[in-house]
Amino acid sequence: MEYLDFEMPIKELEDQLAKCFDIGKESDVDVTATCQKIEKKLEKAKKDIYKNLTAWQRVQLSRHPNRPYTLDYIKALCGDTFMELHGDRSVKDDKAMIGGLGKIGDQSFMFIGQQKGYNTKTRQYRNFGMANPEGYRKALRLMRMAEKFGIPVVTLVDTPGAYPGLEAEERGQGEAIARNIFEMTRLKTPIITIIIGEGASGGALGIGVGDRVYMLENSWYSVISPENCSSILWRSWSEKEKAAEALKLTAEDGMKLKIVDDIIKEPLGGAHSDREGTFKAVKEKIIKAYTELKKLKEKELIAQRMDKYENMGVYKE
Numbered sequence: 001m002e003y004l005d006f007e008m009p010i011k012e013l014e015d016q017l018a019k020c021f022d023i024g025k026e027s028d029v030d031v032t033a034t035c036q037k038i039e040k041k042l043e044k045a046k047k048d049i050y051k052n053l054t055a056w057q058r059v060q061l062s063r064h065p066n067r068p069y070t071l072d073y074i075k076a077l078c079g080d081t082f083m084e085l086h087g088d089r090s091v092k093d094d095k096a097m098i099g100g101l102g103k104i105g106d107q108s109f110m111f112i113g114q115q116k117g118y119n120t121k122t123r124q125y126r127n128f129g130m131a132n133p134e135g136y137r138k139a140l141r142l143m144r145m146a147e148k149f150g151i152p153v154v155t156l157v158d159t160p161g162a163y164p165g166l167e168a169e170e171r172g173q174g175e176a177i178a179r180n181i182f183e184m185t186r187l188k189t190p191i192i193t194i195i196i197g198e199g200a201s202g203g204a205l206g207i208g209v210g211d212r213v214y215m216l217e218n219s220w221y222s223v224i225s226p227e228n229c230s231s232i233l234w235r236s237w238s239e240k241e242k243a244a245e246a247l248k249l250t251a252e253d254g255m256k257l258k259i260v261d262d263i264i265k266e267p268l269g270g271a272h273s274d275r276e277g278t279f280k281a282v283k284e285k286i287i288k289a290y291t292e293l294k295k296l297k298e299k300e301l302i303a304q305r306m307d308k309y310e311n312m313g314v315y316k317e
């Protein structure tokens with residue numbers, strides 16, 4: 001188990017609890033009462049820490065190395081029914097963007113999302129979850145396929161941003177993202193978007209236009225990362241915590257600003273602390289959203305989606 005800086009008090013108590021259990025096993029001393037005291041302290045420490053997280057601490061949790069990624073969610077939701085589809089039919093298959101067909105119960109969905117790696121080798125293979133233009137074009141190809149066969153789309157957003165390399169710009173990174181946004185606004189099938197980790201900049205928006213947009217409790221959604229915002233405004237990453245607060249990037253901020261439709265609660269300690277509980281909550285939200293959206297006719301669906309995004313940012317005195 002890896003711990004973040006603000007989780008160190010929890011680590012200390014868990015280490016104390018482990019030592020207490022070891023003493024009880026290795027000797028005849030009754031340590032039950034002592035262990036119970038430590039457990040109570042541990043529970044209180046967890047509640048105090050996780051119920052009062054700052055924006056920057058939520059950003060840290062969204063990047064936790066043990067946090068589940070897109071394929072983890074898909075495997076948990078679909079089991080063996082998931083069939084991954086590859087390529088944009090133009091350049092290549094972008095490993096940072098994955099997609100394919102899978103079933104939740106008897107209902108088929110087209111799943112699309114950014115995939116990060118678990119170690120150095122897989123992070124390089126997945127390009128750290130930063131898709132190239134061909135990744136967004138693959139996503140659009142799959143969305144059009146879903147539209148053709150009347151299959152709802154589920155997008156799982158988890159990216160530090162679209163790949164900013166020269167070769168990506170040469171192949172039309174901006175155009176690919178803009179095209180996706182344009183096409184998603186008028187796609188004739190339900191789109192359910194869930195931000196499961198990082199939701200940064202156009203890289204997130206390229207698959208982030210949905211009839212229902214949800215955020216996991218410890219995810220973030222913003223035009224720029226706190227570090228990059230800090231480097232622009234203060235010429236240093238040192239003010240990243242201040243930048244995180246100013247950007248209003250948390251799930252609660254998204255709800256207040258009417259950018260997202262609801263927050264998916266995470267288990268105490270974050271999604272990685274209870275993966276099964278997180279997967280269950282996401283599954284229930286997808287099923288509920290689809291049950292509501294499937295009742296709408298195509299014209300109603302598109303009209304509501306267009307109205308949703310046209311009303312964002314509208315200010316009335």
